[in-house]
Amino acid sequence: MSEAEFSDWALKICLTGLILFLGFIVWKLGKESKAGKFGMFMLFFVLGFGVFGFIFKNVLIEFFVLNK
Template sequence: MDEAVFSEWALKILLTGLVIFLGFIVWDLGKKSKAGKFGMFVLFLVLGLGVFGFIFKNILIEFFVLQK
């Protein structure tokens, strides 16, 4: 396994772990602050939009930059 393959796998695995950990942090924050259902929805919506933006950025980079 060369360095590029290892980096690609590590990025996918560790970023997935980080997003799951951030989800736990947001859930704990909402629970401790007694945010309620709507507050938890907003917290997870913002986290989800951030993750979606990161994934969408990577898709755009691969589609536009690496196609050339």
């Protein structure tokens, strides 16, 4: 396994763990602050939108930059 392959796998695994941990933090924050259904929805929507933006950026890089 080369260093590039290891870095690619480590990024995917560690980033997934970080996203799950951030989801837990947001859930606990919403629960402790008694945010309610709409508040929890907004907290997770904003977190999900950020994650979607990161994934979308990587997809764009894969399709438009690396496939030349």
